Amino acid sequence: MKGFSLNQATTKRWPLEDLVAGCVAADVAAVGLWREDVAAYGLEKTAKLMRDAGLTVSSLCRSGFFHEAGWYDENRRAIDEAATLGTDTLVLVSGGLPGTSRDLDGARRHVGDAIGALVPDARNAGVRLAIEALHPMFCSDRCVVSTLDQALQLAAPYPVEAVGVVIDTYHLWWDDKVWQGIADAGPRIAAFQLADWITPLPEGVLLGRGLPGTGSVDMRRFHRAVADAGYDGWVEVEVFHSDVWSRPGAEVLAEAYEGYRAAVS
């Protein structure tokens, strides 16, 4: 694999220029960026900042949310943003059930249709759509794609270079079918993200992730499985936690890097 990448969401309050300087100082070669933070700093300006620092953008998070009005145009913009930033990986989070709907099968079918509609745009831009399954606790409100198997089924109709899947340890660790899924995924694996499972979960459950090594996930097993499947891309550490966010960026970066090293050792 290519090595460690700091996903920007892990150090959410670290200003982008400080993050870039911190990564360069720590010999970190890649970062995963978030659309809202890129927009706040400026798209072209972010691209230049990364280029000037010699940093690779390992992925852009995130688009999808296919249950929202205007999803098609929004996703096309995201594809263009990824291309401008020089990353070939756009992470897609599908969105939850629309409104008060209980039609989960219908919502999942719509996700498949939406991805199909975006494939030509993504291929034209040289950007790969990376379908991310989120933990089933996000099924109603964030992502109706709940397992790696579902993500792989959604990706299956399209060429591997156009549509891949994300292996995120936080979302997938509980699934006894994930090891076979990773082996089956092979060249479909477009991104590999590390975060640990810690409890108790906070209200709203979004900001409850732990840095790698602090929780229940067997990170080394994930790394071996992804390596055995032939993945040779970046390994992002992507942790959302209010306590982590309140700490100095460089300190969190060092711990994230250490967690990565323990996982790949």
Added chain:
Amino acid sequence: MKGFSLNQATTKRWPLEDLVAGCVAADVAAVGLWREDVAAYGLEKTAKLMRDAGLTVSSLCRSGFFHEAGWYDENRRAIDEAATLGTDTLVLVSGGLPGTSRDLDGARRHVGDAIGALVPDARNAGVRLAIEALHPMFCSDRCVVSTLDQALQLAAPYPVEAVGVVIDTYHLWWDDKVWQGIADAGPRIAAFQLADWITPLPEGVLLGRGLPGTGSVDMRRFHRAVADAGYDGWVEVEVFHSDVWSRPGAEVLAEAYEGYRAAVS
């Protein structure tokens, strides 16, 4: 199916004698009981209270927790309690990862061994062990059995009259494989419990359930699937939510019953 049953956890603060009187007044024929509440009132006294009121005990919740010291004796006690209460259904929640372990496969194997050890005791007592899969968000700290498929695999080595599975809508609704699982389960279905999925989840996520009809779960589809699988037992409404618990028991009972009626209509 036999009809509606009020799981005691839905009206957790309703004193047992009031709950029994409320159920009789509302023409409710069955209740699901919890071991700690039964112990607080007294086991024999609870059994007599139920008999005198003409109420059926649809299930006893819950035993399991096989990662704790003394699990075998504790589960044997639970089997005896179920027999004394006159219910043939003891719900098992497996427990999470022991200590700081990350060996999820090992924890799941241990659950299988523990169930095997209890089968003779359960058969002698005329009690059926009902394996409950809990939502994957409880995997680390409450239940390493996360899907119906896993519960069915754990049950498979034993006779259907000795080991069954619980279909709880709250825990299973997100799983695209659940419909096939219910069809496959057939006579393995030992209990059917209704609770709805609502967000945002509260801190700790345990007390975040909604009364049937208030959330994202397609209750009618679950009822049809369970009926088609041949289940003819009780339908328990089992909701944990601090707001629900703070309301008058009779009012909650009426809403739970109404949610059940909408599900089976």
